[in-house]
Amino acid sequence: MNIELIIGILNIVLISTTPLVFAGIGELVTEKSGVLNLGLEGLMLVGAVTGFITLVLTGNYFYSLFFSIISGVILSGIFAFLVLNLMTNQIATGLALTIFGIGLSAMLGKKFAGTPIDGLNPYYFIVISFLLVFLVGYFLSKTKSGLIVRAVGENHNSAYALGYNVIKIRYLTIIFGGVMSSLAGYYISICYAPMWQEGMTAGRGWIALALVVFATWKPWRLLVGAYIFGGVAIMQMNLQAIGVKLPGQFFNMMPYIATLIVLVFISSNKVRLKLSAPSCLNIPYEKNS
Amino acid sequence: MKKQSLVLVVIAAIVVIAGIFFITNQNIQKDVSDDQKKIGFIYIGPPGDHGWTYMHDVGRQYLEKELGDSVSTTYIENVPENADAVRSIRKLAESGHDLIFTTSFNYMDQTLEVASEFPDVKFEHATGFKRADNVSTYSARFYEGRTVIGHIAGKMTETNTIGYIVSFPIPEVIRGINAFYLAASKVNPDVKIKIIWVYSWYDPGKEADAANTLINQGADIIVQHTDSYAPCQAAEKAGVLAFGQASNQEAFCPNAHMTAIEDIWGPYYAAKAQAVVDGTWSSEDTWQGFKDGMVEMSPYNEKLLSSDLIAEAKAIEEGIENGTIHSFEGPIYNQAGELVVKEGEVADDGMLASMMFYVQGIDGEVPQ
Numbered sequence: 077m078n079i080e081l082i083i084g085i086l087n088i089v090l091i092s093t094t095p096l097v098f099a100g101i102g103e104l105v106t107e108k109s110g111v112l113n114l115g116l117e118g119l120m121l122v123g124a125v126t127g128f129i130t131l132v133l134t135g136n137y138f139y140s141l142f143f144s145i146i147s148g149v150i151l152s153g154i155f156a157f158l159v160l161n162l163m164t165n166q167i168a169t170g171l172a173l174t175i176f177g178i179g180l181s182a183m184l185g186k187k188f189a190g191t192p193i194d195g196l197n198p199y200y201f202i203v204i205s206f207l208l209v210f211l212v213g214y215f216l217s218k219t220k221s222g223l224i225v226r227a228v229g230e231n232h233n234s235a236y237a238l239g240y241n242v243i244k245i246r247y248l249t250i251i252f253g254g255v256m257s258s259l260a261g262y263y264i265s266i267c268y269a270p271m272w273q274e275g276m277t278a279g280r281g282w283i284a285l286a287l288v289v290f291a292t293w294k295p296w297r298l299l300v301g302a303y304i305f306g307g308v309a310i311m312q313m314n315l316q317a318i319g320v321k322l323p324g325q326f327f328n329m330m331p332y333i334a335t336l337i338v339l340v341f342i343s344s345n346k347v348r349l350k351l352s353a354p355s356c357l358n359i360p361y362e363k364n365s
Numbered sequence: 366m367k368k369q370s371l372v373l374v375v376i377a378a379i380v381v382i383a384g385i386f387f388i389t390n391q392n393i394q395k396d397v398s399d400d401q402k403k404i405g406f407i408y409i410g411p412p413g414d415h416g417w418t419y420m421h422d423v424g425r426q427y428l429e430k431e432l433g434d435s436v437s438t439t440y441i442e443n444v445p446e447n448a449d450a451v452r453s454i455r456k457l458a459e460s461g462h463d464l465i466f467t468t469s470f471n472y473m474d475q476t477l478e479v480a481s482e483f484p485d486v487k488f489e490h491a492t493g494f495k496r497a498d499n500v501s502t503y504s505a506r507f508y509e510g511r512t513v514i515g516h517i518a519g520k521m522t523e524t525n526t527i528g529y530i531v532s533f534p535i536p537e538v539i540r541g542i543n544a545f546y547l548a549a550s551k552v553n554p555d556v557k558i559k560i561i562w563v564y565s566w567y568d569p570g571k572e573a574d575a576a577n578t579l580i581n582q583g584a585d586i587i588v589q590h591t592d593s594y595a596p597c598q599a600a601e602k603a604g605v606l607a608f609g610q611a612s613n614q615e616a617f618c619p620n621a622h623m624t625a626i627e628d629i630w631g632p633y634y635a636a637k638a639q640a641v642v643d644g645t646w647s648s649e650d651t652w653q654g655f656k657d658g659m660v661e662m663s664p665y666n667e668k669l670l671s672s673d674l675i676a677e678a679k680a681i682e683e684g685i686e687n688g689t690i691h692s693f694e695g696p697i698y699n700q701a702g703e704l705v706v707k708e709g710e711v712a713d714d715g716m717l718a719s720m721m722f723y724v725q726g727i728d729g730e731v732p733q
Contacts, residue, residue: 081581091577095570172383176382189411189413269572269573273415273567274413278569280570313574313578316561317561320729
């Protein structure tokens with residue numbers, strides 16, 4: 077193997093892993109505040125299609141990015157209203173959001189499927205993704221606001237008793253997660269494979285969800301985990317192309333198997349679980365209860 | 366109390382909205398008079414894929430145009446190749462469809478299962494090999510097109526390395542790889558093909574990754590047997606050459622797209638629908654290529670290919686059409702070096718339909 081080949085491989089790994097980092101880091105913050113949002117796949121698709129349509133109509137990357145973000149704010153805002161104000165079941169609502177997003181994006185994008193566009197350079201987003209992980213890590217562990225978010229996720233009643241507005245904080249984290257998912261979608265339809273086709277995220281939202289558990293809710297581990305998932309997928313392609321025989325289906329399952337193993341591992345060790353998993357994850361908060 | 370009813374209203378609203386989108390997504394149209402024959406289609410992807418499903422949908426529209434008011438058509442898109450397919454096929458059968466096209470290989474057993482429950486409904490399964498009294502099979506000889514692009518690739522490659530992105534190890538795909546390699550190695554004995562299985566018909570991201578990986582390993586021509594135009598786009602970006610898949614994809618990669626193998630289903634669909642209208646439909650196996658117009662080559666890209674090469678490609682098309690050229694002419698050896706097609710003979714349809722081995726010269730093994 078020569079240097080150029082290795083740089084090429086690293087390059088492909090960077091490009092293909094970035095959407096997982098975006099969606100994963102957003103979901104990590106949401107889950108840290110105690111809310112499980114299973115709607116990533118739907119949010120990504122809607123973010124992807126809004127960005128794409130805006131770009132086709134206006135030809136302006138800034139507008140397309142802006143509207144993609146707005147779509148994430150609106151959709152995750154609806155999700156937040158449902159699970160926080162109306163206290164609907166988070167799992168069911170998240171699944172509904174995914175189904176809704178798949179249908180909505182397909183409907184919006186119908187006329188635009190197959191329109192050629194000029195893609196955007198992915199390296200901006202790759203750099204931003206690394207910065208984001210650093211900032212989120214810093215935010216959650218070193219700043220007061222970050223500790224408040226974690227407090228809300230660990231015990232919302234105590235946080236409320238201390239005078240923090242649980243609902244407001246969760247609104248913010250859900251919307252942050254939503255925006256990150258739309259960015260992941262935007263990156264896929266504008267940089268990674270510059271096109272719009274229905275369902276083009278092809279399950280990356282679910283892998284990002286698995287990734288958060290795999291990373292045991294730690295930003296740095298999330299970054300490492302994402303690059304392990306992405307790196308293994310690209311390495312197996314490289315080995316295939318060289319002519320090594322590999323069970324390709326197995327590699328497609330690998331992120332989920334790895335996550336299951338981590339789940340077994342952390343659930344078998346209660347202290348470990350307490351250290352990492354937010355205690356109030358998926359528990360609705362009722363004010364004055 | 367008030368809050369609870371609000372919750373209920375919101376949940377009901379979500380269910381209704383999600384339901385509406387789900388249904389519109391599936392594009393079920395039901396408003397037909399009794400004398401019309403209803404024709405249903407099951408699609409693996411969205412008609413907007415500009416590849417496999419797109420061409421089936423073009424065929425469906427052709428059928429509608431040709432037969433006019435005597436038929437109405439319905440399609441369900443994005444039907445996964447699992448037990449879910451049974452539900453979708455049964456839904457069409459139950460809603461009074463007279464003829465149902467299931468347009469992907471792995472709908473095979475599901476099609477037969479539903480067909481046994483509805484003996485009066487006719488079924489047409491694309492690219493499969495299992496038939497019944499009310500189940501026909503049909504496919505196009507795509508491999509004839511692969512012979513043409515193999516010839517072009519063999520002549521055009523400078524690195525003698527061709528990247529080939531494939532979906533699933535099924536006979537149709539293996540046959541394509543072999544036909545391509547036989548044609549390419551005939552004009553360029555040094556040619557090597559690198560194969561990546563992505564285990565998906567449709568995942569633009571993964572297809573682009575595979576294309577970039579192959580280009581990184583020195584491939585200067587990208588061939589694909591997956592459904593999106595992401596590989597061609599990746600080739601365009603990297604400045605290498607590519608072939609489109611299933612439909613003309615030149616608009617997406619004008620400086621990479623040399624030609625494409627197009628699937629032309631319309632005339633077949635119209636003929637079979639007409640047979641149902643006339644009451645003459647019977648179960649049969651149809652396998653057509655250049656000769657019957659079920660496979661066509663997209664216009665050759667004159668910016669990229671010399672006029673001599675275009676003339677050669679057209680000559681191969683013609684040769685296959687009039688039978689002087691066959692994609693699998695002996696002697697053909699398998700990887701173990703055994704003679705599978707003798708000199709002076711051509712591979713018969715039985716061998717082609719069940720082809721699960723690579724010919725000699727291709728590296729790697731067919732995944733099990």
